[in-house]
Amino acid sequence: MGDASNSTYIPEKDLHTYLEELFKKKSSARENALRTLVRQFETNVRYEFIQNNFVTLVHRCQNCLKRGSASEIDLALQLIGLVVLTLGAGDNAHEVYEELLVLVRELLTKSKLCHAIKVFECLSIVTCVGARDFIDTERSMEIIWQFLNQETKHSSSVTAAAISGWVLLLSGIDRWNISPKKWKESISYLLKQLEEDDEHVNVASSEALALIFEIGSLEKFSNQDGEYKDIKDGIMDQIKRICKGTKQDTSKILEDDYDKTISLTLGRTSLTFSTWSKLKQISYIRKFLGNGFKNHMKENKHLHNVFNFAPARKCSSDDDLELYKPEFEEAVVRVFVPEVRRENCAWRINKSRNSVLSKGRTKLRNKYRTLAEETKTGHIADEQLD
Structure with missing residues (x-):
């Protein structure tokens, strides 16, 4: 089957064909199917298809994680994330979460x-989607933390990705639920990463420190x-020393008066983010979805x-017009005409272009025409990012 991964929308009956391709023994066939499904679920919200084929999608992806080629494994991981993000929180997402924890350690x-x-x-x-509580979230954080603290030195891109994932998970936990013992070494580790000569690691570490400062429970x-103030001042002094003379001074974004507000406009609806936790969540998801973020x-x-x-919507089809247009509407004019003049005035009342009745009909037609034009052009405006 040809690669349809570049098409913007694939009908459901054709998606089933790609689903069947995941059962093929030929690795290239499975890889092509995975790539197509990733592209579809990334650019379009295919909720019904995913809901109806959840078990098959997840199990075939898990099979690729265990026995697939390198490309299959990467695509299967991406597809699992898209499936869960589309489904949203619930039993299915939690089931994927539990099964993924088993596979992750091997991977x-x-x-x-x-x-x-x-x-x-x-x-x-x-x-983020499948965890039922902060305990589940910290289980995943621990897996990442153990990896980061291995004796083996990892590449900068892998380290940055691990820190970024850890920060995303931390952003979803209430400060009161954060373990008072598990993350005692996190600030010292992040300060050490700031000394690394790599921009991606520095940025990820800065994000982590910014979120920790926002949470406030530095202990x-x-x-x-x-005292809290003494701990904070001590950490700030270390950061300023590390960042002195560097391109990115992390200490600036940790100041209480630092303006981190960002606005996102989608159509006629605007969203404003002013906390590190929400900024991290929206930026991570945007990067994960790529060109499909807007949809x-x-x-x-x-x-x-x-x-x-809640995106603002306008009606987008002629059928929707019926929601705004009455089933029957006409122009009616009541005129009192004496009996002796009724026959002579009939034409002037009903047919003359200047009559009140004709003007009423014209006004009604104009009303329908305007309503129809607005309906046909109704759409959600393009995304604008500030």
Whole structure:
């Protein structure tokens, strides 16, 4: 079967064909099917298809994770994330989360480290959607944290991806639920990463520190003893020392008066983000969805719930016009005419262009014409990002 991954929309009956391709023994056939499905679920919200074929999609992806080629594994991880993000929170998403935790440890072994970036991406997205509580979320955070603290030095791109995934998960936990013991070494680790000569690692570490400062419970992330202000000042001094003379001064974004507000406009609806937690969530999901971010923000109900977003819509078909147009409407004019003049005035009342009745009919036609034009051109405006 040819590669249809570049098409914008594939009918459901054809999607079933690609689903069947996942059962083929030929690796290239499975890879092509995975790539096509990833493209479809990334650019379009195919909720009904995913809901109806959830078990098959997930099990075939898991099969590719266990026995597939390198390309299949990366595509399968991406597809699992898209499936869960489209379905939203619930039993299905939690089932994927539980099964993924078992597979992740195997995928992070030394022989499969080439998939680490996709693993962290998939684990983070699936946990954000499928975790039932902060305990589930911290289970995934621990997997990432253990990986980061291995004696083996990882590539900068893998380290940055792991830190970024950890930060995303942390952004979804209430400060009161964060473990007071598990993350004591996190600030010292992140300060060490700021010293690395790599922009991606520095940015990820800066995001983590910014979120930790926003949460405010520094005693949960540091081994330092003392008053909150003393701990904060001590950490800030270390950051300024590390960042002195560098291109990116992390200490600036940690200041209380730093303006981090960003606005996102989709059609006629505007969203404003002013916390590091929401900024991290929207930026991570936007990167994960790529060119499909706009469509998902418009149609993905899970994202609507997460970001409290309801896109403004206008009717987009002639059928919708009936919601605004009465079944029957006519122009009626009541004129009192004396009996002696009734026959002579009939033409002037009913047919003359200047009569009140004719003007009423013209006004009614104009009303329908305007309503029809507005309906035909109704749409959600293009996305604008500030």
